[in-house]
Amino acid sequence: MTDTRNWKRFRILAIAAIVFVGSAAVLLAEGQQEVDPAGAENGDVVEIEMLRGEEFTFVNDPIGIYVEPGTTIRFTSVQASHTATAYHPDYGKDLRIPEAAEPWDSGSVAPGQSFEVTLEVEGVYDYYCKPHEHLGHVGRIVVGDPDASPAVDASDLPGSAPDAMPSVAAILENRVVSAD
Numbered sequence: 001m002t003d004t005r006n007w008k009r010f011r012i013l014a015i016a017a018i019v020f021v022g023s024a025a026v027l028l029a030e031g032q033q034e035v036d037p038a039g040a041e042n043g044d045v046v047e048i049e050m051l052r053g054e055e056f057t058f059v060n061d062p063i064g065i066y067v068e069p070g071t072t073i074r075f076t077s078v079q080a081s082h083t084a085t086a087y088h089p090d091y092g093k094d095l096r097i098p099e100a101a102e103p104w105d106s107g108s109v110a111p112g113q114s115f116e117v118t119l120e121v122e123g124v125y126d127y128y129c130k131p132h133e134h135l136g137h138v139g140r141i142v143v144g145d146p147d148a149s150p151a152v153d154a155s156d157l158p159g160s161a162p163d164a165m166p167s168v169a170a171i172l173e174n175r176v177v178s179a180d
């Protein structure tokens, strides 16, 4: 009887140890740990997945987030190849990120690959995917105070991008706006 109980306890401990070592290995492999965007603070990493939706649509999830200045955004492609590109004259677009911010362009990100950018300057950042912008593959990130560099009206964007772009109000209210 006692032996059986001890054996059960040993098995539970062994399983717990395996789970713990496994989690530690995953953390080491991924480097900095991702956090829930809703609780992100300076120095954290939040992930935005670049996905293929239904009926040949492409989406970022979350499509809108609020983060504190100094947060790193990790764009990970789940299906298909995408870019995460800041709306900036360097890429032939009207400026839709804070003037003082460094523009970024991930280049093509294949499935399973990631691109990271750390956002320090406060304001509203809009970005797009070069091959899928007109299909609504865009996103918005509010860093700190949105009034520091307010959002630019999205109605002139091509295709279904204007409908896809979440409002600053929705982002501030929810901190995380999921793709539909």
Ligand SMILES: [Cu+2]
Residues within 6 Å of the ligand: 050, 058, 081, 082, 083, 129, 130, 131, 132, 133, 137
């Ligand atoms: Cu895309």
